[in-house]
Amino acid sequence: MSSDAHVAQELERVVLARIEAGSLSLPVLPAAATSALSLLRDPDVSLRAVSAVLDRDPMMVMLTLRAANAAVLGASPVSTIDQGLTRLGVVKIRSLLTEVCARRVFQSRDPRIQRACEGLWEHSVAVAILARDLAALSGSEAEVAYMAGLLHDVAKPVVAAYLLETERVATMRNVRWMHADTWIEVVNEVSHSVSAAIAQRWELPEVLVQTIRSIGEFDISRRNSAGNYVRFANALVKQQGIYVGTVDADAVAALVMVGRSLLGIDEEVLQRMTADLQNRARKRISND
Amino acid sequence: MTRVLTVDDSRAIRTMVTKQLTELGFDVDEAEDGEQGLARLAEVTYDLVVLDVTMPVMDGPEMLAQMRGKGNKTPVLMLTSESKTSIIAGCMKLGIEDYILKPFKPEELRAKILKCLRMSPAAQAAPNGGGAGGGTGGGVGVAMAAPVGFAAVEGAGRQFIDVLVVDDMENVHKKLRALLPAHVSMNACVSAQSALAMCRERAYRVLLVDVDIPDVDSASLLGQLRAVQPFAACLGLVLRTSNDPIAMARQLGYDGALVKPFDPDGIQDFLLQYFDKQDVLEIEDNLMKALPYTGREDRKERYYKRLGGLVEQSLESLAAACFDEVILDLRAVPVDPKRLPYLIIGLDEQCKKIGLSLYVVGVPELGRIFAGFSETASVPFFDSLEAARAGA
Amino acid sequence: MSMDIPGPDKLADLVSGVTETMFGMSFALAPPRDTSPWNTMPPWRTVLLPIHGRRPITVAIAADEQGGRVLGSRMFSCDAASVDASMIDDSLRELANIVAGQVKSVMGLDQALGLPTVGDPGQRLEMSTWRAATLQSPAERIVVWVAVSETPAT
Known part of the structure; x- marks a missing residue:
């Protein structure tokens, strides 16, 4: 095991313990979004109740209307949040809210973290888009794959912020701190189980938490699971170079080969699906 | 004649591989482990090696390393229950063409073997290189098995249907069926997954695809459909409220548009354009x-x-x-x-x-x-x- | 991140998933029986497969003679009458190999598969250390057993 991986493992243990104990300061999510997500856990929820919650936050109203108007091509524009929610439907609303929450985490006032966060967010959006498309074309849970793709690396900015805070304390005590490159590598080694713990802390749907937790390994006993699609998409996106930090090219190539057999996807189909992926992700981000 | 060597400690797997490949007209030899595999490679030139990972005496990665070390560049297809990344990455470094994870379906094995051998459809029909007179029975004239996943299924025997409608609203299917003449055959489905499955099984003249099919990017779906139906016209199903439905559909990569809700004139134009011979x-x-x-x-x-x-x-x-x-x-x-x-x-x-x-x-x-x-x-x-x- | 050993339902799913994919034969968890396999009613053949590494695991697959014969006939695509003992052993070894790959994946173990070995006829397992499931195929009226243990194979 490399020293970075060793540090990351130790750090992960500390961070997980703190998340569980509630002593790690996690980014505060938009209150309206989290309340709406909470309401949406009830399968019989009325969209009117969700609308009342989102209506309190002008930003959420704007985002909902924009998403609703982009959702159906050629449809007459909607102008109220009620109309917007009706057009989007529960699945897409949940996806939108998760996206809003995730986006918030990948923003930092610290310029060093912010730079890394921008790349990580682009990576996450690309993974989400690809995982959703792959899952949808195979009849798997596309929306879960999309949300898990967005959130699979959500631990990284959180751990980065934690490291920054630790660095601040270390500097005050004149303790030697790690080099910036090591810092990025350590953050990159943090596993998806921390992201799953954060999602659980945010009380996101259990299916989403479990999917994020399962991304670490292909589950060959459930070939069409959403987690497999996210893991596969993650490897493909890294292979496309849409990533921050170093990539073990051999391991990624092996994951892609295993994933292709596991999910039964042809090489030429993959080429089509990954074509222009970075631009699609960037376009998606610029629409936020 | 195409020669394949299957190296697996399981006689059952060797038998399965041999059966599949013999049906395709290939000559197949078997080896129980890496050592036997290397011995066969020293005697015979093969077009492909189908190799297991975990075997007694000498495992697959070791055999692969030794054959590559001796300069043997025969293509290798791994067929294994092993998915450990480091093992597969090691094999990839040594050079493998593809990988099949067990359990596998016979058609997946056939498709990947044919792909590894990079055979043309004609060569698949007559793998002995002897053309139509190359033999009788299972060895000749076997159409390529359906590759799993989204790959195109080429070959004879695909049912021909005039229209495939892909729209998550079943009412759209009903309305369209009622408006199309009886001689225009039509299939319909509500999801991208079913659309791809149907497109792999049948040949369509026109694909009518909802540009807002849920859960999937329309352009991405269109790309997949075109891959399996290269000769079909692809029209977007677009809402009437759009200013210029045809321009919008073309922007998304479709050949044209059919406007929803349907009206007889629109359907008439559609029929004239794509089914005029019959009408x-x-x-x-x-x-x-x-x-x-x-x-x-x-x-x-x-x-x-x-x-x-x-x-x-x-x-x-x-x-x-x-x-x-x-x-x-x-x-x-x-x-x-x-x-x-x-x-x-x-x-x-x-x-x-x-x-x-x-x-x-x-x-x-x-x-x-x-x-x-x-x-x-x-x-x-x-x-x-x-x-x-x-x-x- | 490694997980617990799968329960009987999941073990049944894993075995059935393998046989269904390869030769269209499904298994379901059999109703509880008075006699549990391996300790009171030894199966005819048992195959053990170790997964060595940081967390050693052993996977066992067993069948009675009829079950082994039917599995063999499906694996070899031949009549049950023409299946001999070596073909049954081979089929059970391969089934153990593929099921072990699945168990490893479900448990999140990044460890390499070992080689399957056929146990002594009528071999008993100390069931207190194993998580086991008895499976039956309704179509073929045969029974097979699957078990996983955190103890190294002996």
Whole structure:
């Protein structure tokens, strides 16, 4: 095991313990979004109740209307949040809210973290888009794959912020701190189980938490699971170079080969699906 | 002859591989472990090695390393229950063509082996290289097995259907079915997954795809559909509220658009564009029968143009079939004193060029019109099919 | 991140998933029986497969003679009558190999598969250390057993 991986493992243990104990300061999510997500856990929820919650936050109203108007091509524009929610439907609303929450985490006032966060967010959006498309074309849970793709690396900015805070304390005590490159590598080694713990802390749907937790390994006993699609998409996106930090090219190539057999996807189909992926992700981000 | 070596400690797996490949007409040898595999490779030149990972005596990665170390570049397909990333990455570094994770379906094995061998469809049908006379039985003429996933299934035997409708609203299917003539065959599905499955199994003339199919990016779905249906026209199903539905659909990569909710005119245009042969003209031997026009008055121009084009296209095949005369039955065609004479003048010229005699059947009014033009007066005209046949 | 050993339902799913994919034969968890396999009613053949590494695991697959014969006939695509003992052993070894790959994946173990070995006829397992499931195929009226243990194979 490399020293970075060793540090990351130790750090992960500390961070997980703190998340569980509630002593790690996690980014505060938009209150309206989290309340709406909470309401949406009830399968019989009325969209009117969700609308009342989102209506309190002008930003959420704007985002909902924009998403609703982009959702159906050629449809007459909607102008109220009620109309917007009706057009989007529960699945897409949940996806939108998760996206809003995730986006918030990948923003930092610290310029060093912010730079890394921008790349990580682009990576996450690309993974989400690809995982959703792959899952949808195979009849798997596309929306879960999309949300898990967005959130699979959500631990990284959180751990980065934690490291920054630790660095601040270390500097005050004149303790030697790690080099910036090591810092990025350590953050990159943090596993998806921390992201799953954060999602659980945010009380996101259990299916989403479990999917994020399962991304670490292909589950060959459930070939069409959403987690497999996210893991596969993650490897493909890294292979496309849409990533921050170093990539073990051999391991990624092996994951892609295993994933292709596991999910039964042809090489030429993959080429089509990954074509222009970075631009699609960037376009998606610029629409936020 | 294509030779394949299967190296697996399981006799059952070797038997499965051998059975599949023998059916494809390949020559297959077996080895129980890496050591035996290397010994076979030292004796025989193979086109492909199908290799397991975990085996006694010498495992797959070790055999692969030794064969590559000796400069043997035979393509290798890994067939294994092992998914450990470091093991697969190690094999990839040594050079493998592909990988199949057990359990596998027989068709996946066949598809990947054929892909590894980079065989053309013709070569798949006659792997012995002997063409049609290469043998009988299971070895020759076996169509390529359906690759798993989204790959295109080429080959004979695909059912032909006119239209596939992909829309998550079942009412759309019902409405369209009610509007399309009975002779236009139609399949429908509500998801991208089913659409791909159907497109792998059948050949379609036109794909009508909702541009807002849930959970999947329309452009991405369109790309996949085109990959498996390269000859189908792909039209987007677009809402009427859009300013320019066709431009919008084209922007998304579709060939055109059909507007929802459907209206008879839109459907008529769609039919004329993609299924006009059935709607405009019927051909039986040397008789070309124009079918009745049921569309709007302002769309007649398009109908005449299409009718003329189809008749002209079909003349050569009649000449090729050694007919001397062609009978054109225009009794169901709406009489147009300008367009029909021009149509007949053009067709008569074309017939003369290729050695056919044109006989026209029509209502008396049409006969009077033709008699009024010197170019059409000379074309034999009859008021019944029987009379035309007797004249011919 | 490694997980617990799968329970009987999941083990049944895993075995059935493998046989269904390879030769269209499904298994379901059999109703509880008075006699549990391996200790009171030894199966005819048992195959053990170790997964060595940081967390050693052993996977066992067993069948009675009829079950082994039917599995063999499916694996080898031949009549049950022409299946001999070596073919049954081979089929059970391969089934153990593929099921072990699945168990490893479900448990999130990044460890390499070992080689399957056929146990002594009528071999008993100390069931207190194993998580086991008895499976039956309704179509073929045969029974097979699957078990996983955190103890190294002996």
